[in-house]
Amino acid sequence: MKLLTTKNFGCALLACLGLHGSLLAQGTAEDYKRANDLPLKIGNKIYNNPGKVVWAEGNSKFIYWAQTKQGKTFVSADVSASAVKKQSAFDQQKLATQLAEKAGKTVKADSLPFSDFELSKNGDSLKFVAFEKRWNFHLGSATLFDKGKFDAAAGLRRYWGRGESETAGQKTKSPDGKWNAYIKNYNVYVYQEGREKEEKQLSFDGSPGEYYSARIMWSPDSKKLVSNKTRPNKDRTLYLLQSSPEDQLQPVLQTRNYLKPGDALPQNQPVLFVVEQQKAFPVPATMIPEQYGINQMAWRKDSRAFTFEYNQRGHQLYEVISMDAATGQSSVIIKEESKTFIDYSGKRYRSDVADGKEIIWASERDGWNHLYLYDGQTGKVKNQITKGNWLVRNVVHVDEAKKKIILAGSGKENGQDPYFIQYYSVNFDGTGFKALTTENGNHQATFSNDYSVFVDTYSRIDSPPVTVVRNAEGKVISEIEKADISELLAAGWRQPEVFQAKGRDGQTDIWGIIVRPMNFDPAKKYPVIEQIYAGPQSSFVPKTFSSDPSRLMQLAELGFIVVQIDGMGTSNRSKAFHDVCYQNLKDAGFPDRIAWMKTAAQKYPYMDLEKVGVYGTSAGGQSSAGAVLFHPEFYKVAVSSCGCHDNRMDKMWWNEQWMGYPIGPQYAASSNVDNAYRLQGKLMLIVGELDDNVDPASTFQVVNALIKAKKEHELIVVPGLGHSSGGEYGEHKRRDFFVKNLLGVNPPTWEGQKPVF
Structure with a gap:
């Protein structure tokens, strides 16, 4: 056995520093200062945009x-x-x-x-x-x-769960001003203007448990009206304790109406009333069972009928229903079905043409989100307007006179990022399809009021913005601005890299970005941190030029490679790509994200995949915690902010959309609470005590499960804070957590505090 002399020890120490010194040079006070100063250094340095x-x-x-x-x-x-x-x-x-x-x-x-x-x-x-x-x-x-x-x-943001009263409301005057309609004793009444004592009772079956809604809708000809007969549900109350109010010493209890998955919902039955004849025609209850909602109720301009949209609970059936005002007969005009989910909250589009004689409708029935033209009288599809392996992102304008549509789409231009938005025009019958923009970039158009010209700004993460004015055919009239980033580059700014790799199936392209620190040295090893948000409602990797996309650069400055990726289960690709999330939010596209990072590390060996961290907020908070529960072999450190850790604890509308109804074992399978015992790496949880978007109890239930499983973790509760990533304090704690656990460095002492030792 060889003794380690002072000389040998010094040599061994130098060898150790030679092996790891480049890593130990990261996460220093100098790095923190550079990260904190970064917004001032690179902010407002994109000119002429x-x-x-x-x-x-x-x-x-x-x-x-x-x-x-x-x-x-x-x-x-x-x-x-x-x-x-x-x-x-x-x-x-x-x-x-x-x-x-x-x-x-x-x-x-x-x-x-x-x-x-x-x-x-x-x-x-x-x-x-x-x-x-x-x-x-x-x-x-x-x-x-x-x-x-x-x-x-x-x-200010209106609380999402606050509903409108169905029983309260002023008298509703008819369009011709001759009649007033109102609710009395839970029933519908009307009287002629000036003859209030001669009121007519139109309904007789209202009661406290099943009343008529005060949101009454008159027909344009003032001869008919519609009200929903409503069977109310029981509210669920969310309790929030404001521990440190500014105006008093004692805490304040706040409450919100907050429906959760599985809770009962109001059930509505539209009823048509013919005023003079005092006749009532209810929509048959058998046509609208197990409602999630009855929405978009509207009269035809000629008063011949009214329509509404019926969303069945579980979001696998969605219909447009019409009632003939002369006969009281109800019929389904459009029927949308899916074995997984209908993305009613993100891809629903309907435009009634010529007072409903035709209807333009969006559907993913062929595997991509496209437009269809319906006969509004018979409910038959006249033709598919757009088609192909790309999707309609948004309808900009419908020109009824010219029977022409202007729309935004993604994925049609070969060789481009499939998320880039381009603009197109097409005739109602599907002919005359024309690209209005084609340049390789993400386009944002602002149209004139008559849609004859538009301003188009396009860019990529790796290409600064160019702004042009185009005519209605897409021809460039003039370039008006070209962004100048010379000062940004002179400040030492390092451009993010767009990177694509194959996903879990070895075939599908997965897109993301790589952000490196400004003092990047390819000879060093860099831990990798992923900012994750896998909410199925959209896609999230930025596509437009920015000096600090998704605010990833400050974190990178501490000595990390930071990435952002859109895995399967997110939106704005094919229906099959999206369906991966169905009843399986714990998937979060992790197999695609991991494959993407492994491919990137093969190209860039300085990406140290032995030290991978992840962070996110809200749905990203669920996924970041899930990363170290379900994939501890890859993700080692996670920071989770205001996470919806158990989809049974979060708001109904978002979670039932993706996890399905009724509540089944799939909810427990995706729960970070039920799977907390799996924790292997390092986990920090951050939550605001006044979060009324995601019930804070969801975070505390994870903590409870971790304690019972004897799992080490950290919890940060921020007084007075709502739904957020933790504010400035939470951001500092997040950086310190990654520096300590991925770089193996004790973070610098906070300003104003002295080191303990």
Whole structure:
């Protein structure tokens, strides 16, 4: 046995440092400072990229703003058939001077304090909000008018679970003004204007347990009306304890109405009332059993019928139903069925043409989201409008006179990222399909009011934005801006890389991005961290140019490779790609994500797949925790924020959409609570005590299960915080957790605190 002398020990230590020194140089105080300073270093360094574009009513003029090297500049553009003439939209100095005087604030002409704005209907005034007030700036006279206080609270997020009262409401006047309809003693009553004492009772079967809705809908001819006969459900209350209110010492108990998967739902039965004859025609209950919802109720303009959409619970049957107002006969116009789920919350589209004589309808029945033309009278499909191995993302405009549609689609252009949005036009009968944009990039179009011209900005993560004006045929009239990123590059910014690899089946392309630190050294080894969000409602890897996509770069600066990937089970690809999530949210595309990272590491050996971390919020919080429960052989460290860890604990609408109804064993199989005993790696859980999006108890139940299973973990509860990633404090804790557990480095002592040792 060889003794380790002082000299030998020193040599061994140097050898160790030589082997691992490059890794130990990461996660330092210098790295933290560089990460914290990054937003100031690279922010506002993309010049000549239009912000909001607003068209004037006349269709030949629009105004936009762009950050330039001289500051924020507002530009007016006049469009002709062959050219675009640009000039200053207004005298910014005059606006700044008046705004400073009237608001009592410092205002600079090159950094006006607003980015969102509107034009008045005739286009002569710029309308904006600044310093908690509304303002109108008259463009002709360069005069600013104070339009009063802006109620910021009015624009706050409306709590998703708050419903409207079905029993309360004012009297509903008929379109001709001659009748009033209202609810009394749970039934429908009407009276002629001025003859209130001569009221007529139209329904007689209302009761506290099955009443008529106060949301009454008159026919356009004022001769008929519709009300839902409603059997209410029992509310579920979510309790939130605000531990540290600012206005008092003692905590405050808050409550929300918060339906969860499996809870009972209201059941509605539309009933048609013919006022003069006092006749009632209910839609047969057998046509609308086990409702998730009755929505989109509307009369035909000629009062011949009304329609509504019926979404059966479980989201495997969705119908458009019509009732003939003359006969009271109900019939199904459109019937959509699926063995998995109908993506009613993300891909539903319907446009009634010529007062319902035809209907344009979106469906994934052929495996891709496409448009179909229905005969609105017979319910028969006249023709499929779009088709092929690509999908319609959005319908921009339906021109009834020309029988033409403008739409946004993805995946049609060969050789491009299948998520890129391109614009197309097509006739109702499927002929005349035309690409309005084709450049290899993600396009964002803003159309004039008559859809004769549009502003198109396109870019990629690895290609800066270009902005052009096109005519209705897609021909470029003029390029108006080309982004300048020279200062961004001069600041040492390192461009993210778009990377694609085959998924679990060895055939499907999986797309993502790779972000490296600005001081990247290919000779070093870098742990890999994935930011994950696998919510099936959309796709999430950014496609448009950004100096810091998904805010991944600050984390990378600490000494990591950070990636973001769209695996199977997310949206905006084929129906089969999407269906992977069905009743199986624990899948989260992990087999595709792991295969993608392994392929990337083969190309880039500095990606250390022995040290992989993952983090996410909400559905991403469920998936990040699930990563170290279901795939501990690959993911070693996870930070989970406000996760919906058990889909039985989260809001009904989102979870039943993907996990199905009735509640079955698939819910437990995907539960991080039921599978907490599987934990092998390091896990930090972050939750806001006032999260009313995902019940905070879901996180605490994971903690309870981990404690029972004797699994080490960390929990951060942030007082006063709602649904979020943890705020600034949570972000700092997340960085420290990865630095400690992936880099093996003790994070720097927080500012204002002294080291213990």
